[in-house]
Amino acid sequence: MENQAIANAWTGISSCESCGIRHLALFADLEHDDFELIHKPIMEVNKSTGESLYGEGDDATHLYTVRSGVIKLTHYLPDGGQRIVRLLRTGDVAGLEALVNPTYEHYATVLRDAELCQIPRDVVERLNKETPRIHSQLLARWHTAVQQADEWLTELSTGSSKSRVARLVIGLSDKGDNSCHLFSREDLGAILGVTTETTSRIIAEFKRDGSLKDLGKNHFRADLPKLETIANEN
Amino acid sequence: MENQAIANAWTGISSCESCGIRHLALFADLEHDDFELIHKPIMEVNKSTGESLYGEGDDATHLYTVRSGVIKLTHYLPDGGQRIVRLLRTGDVAGLEALVNPTYEHYATVLRDAELCQIPRDVVERLNKETPRIHSQLLARWHTAVQQADEWLTELSTGSSKSRVARLVIGLSDKGDNSCHLFSREDLGAILGVTTETTSRIIAEFKRDGSLKDLGKNHFRADLPKLETIANEN
């Protein structure tokens, strides 16, 4: 069952307002008085890789702001395979559809140990009714979701497997130090819509031709210019 | 060189309120007084197949509600090919990003003769500030955009070309009379991320095995059960 290490539980007013990542969060634009509108507890939840936040069809009771880590949103296919449709990182929100829909539309699973704020749907609905300052944040979240979806369609589902893997590696790379932390071959395959074997072969090839240097633990150093060339080839 | 057949131009108050498809449109929830807030002209625009609404990077000055017809939103790839990321039909809105972004993020092109309402960005922004009744409609539009994007990723970009074409045909079919109006092979290929030749071959195969009966003019009668089987095969 769920390893909900509840680091903190409160009535909203104090801690959300002083949250360290508030500038990135859904509540970024709220003002002091707005926090008075929060009358249900917002819980900080820690989950580790592999744990589930919610499943498709579950009652959409909460939204989750990602404070750290990575969450994957997946759909399952008729044949039992999975396709990852989006990755959520710091500042992103999982379960946005709670405001529009009675149930969740994806499986949300932790892909890298995550700290989350679990916000009752009612809280956001009430804020949405009573303060306009949450609206632009909500629109912005939807917008980035659409942007990411479109980007996945054009960059990660178009062209040869090789260039798609290259584009994904580029997207997962830290542009500061060219470091890159990959996921399991199976998850990478589910992002790209290819098999784990194909993914593995291509990454092995990147290691051989120097596009990637293996630092162990799925950690790599990426030769971004070389990868960009491959990404645009085919 | 736009063939903007302007059927009507007005100051907003009268015609929007009595619009025949208002229950489907962005302004569905507006009340009488809200229409007073519209101080810029909303134009009805007719465009025919192949014409462009706007391009990626253009100033996002207007939103377009689709009254009839079909609009495609495309991204162009580094290699010059195009990928269609979304289709818009009656009730959908093109250019939603105008509320979040200074420029458009896609090329919007008419895929089937369309009637559109061209709404200045200012109008929606003002409504967005002054009446809460537009919010839920905006959230709903973003939501359907994400839903469609996710569906395309899982259904139209996953599996063999054959099952993807089958799923697309099912999605384009009228469930009432099993009729199905397809697009050019090139556009179908751009939706699915396959070549026009592959698309053509598969549709020819569907015609041979009776999954599709050719009624001429890209009009078909679909054997949906047979297509569903193919869609889930591979």
Next chain:
DNA sequence: CGAGGGATTGACAGTAATCAAGGGATGTGG
């Protein structure tokens, strides 16, 4: 040390892209 799960590699079959040629409808000009 052994067991288990993921990653890698190989061999092969099946699928889709590519290159190239022909067919059919539509519209224009003689």
Next chain:
DNA sequence: CCACATCCCTTGATTACTGTCAATCCCTCG
């Protein structure tokens, strides 16, 4: 009214890529 040009669709032959099935390797954990 017919001839022709154009555009799109179709089909064939071939190549290249990716999936499948299976074996092995490697690392971690118990």
